[in-house]
Amino acid sequence: MPRITFHKNGQVFEDEVKSGANLVVRAGIKQYPYPHLVYECGMGKCAKCACKVLSGGELLPPPNWKEKKQLGARLDEGFRLACQLWLEHDLELEQIPESI
Structure with missing residues (x-):
């Protein structure tokens, strides 16, 4: 199972997810990395979920x-x-507020 490290606002969050998981889908059903991941459409149209x-x-x-197209x-x-x-x-990701 992939281990995901998520950085946001100086904090670090870690958890394992099932292979094939999508973080926006997981956040949408209130699983890790909810509530830390900012996202909106979930379809690649808004870029709110952009992470480094x-x-x-x-x-x-x-x-x-x-x-x-978005990035x-x-x-x-x-x-x-x-x-x-x-x-x-x-995977290790950082969501930078200015990039959202």
Whole structure:
């Protein structure tokens, strides 16, 4: 089971999720990382769930067209949309309030 480390506002939250989990779906049903993850549409249209990948990004699939459209140059800074990631490996993310 992937171990997810989530950083927000100087705090660190950690938990394990089932393989194939999506953090926005989990937050929507009030599981980890709820209530810490900011999100809105869950479909890659708003970019509210944008997070900077601190570690484990090399194991993620390449960004899809929704991430490319919403994040643009921020992809090069290591940002991804949490709603577009189905997790199979350990991952460390940071949601930066200014990036939302």
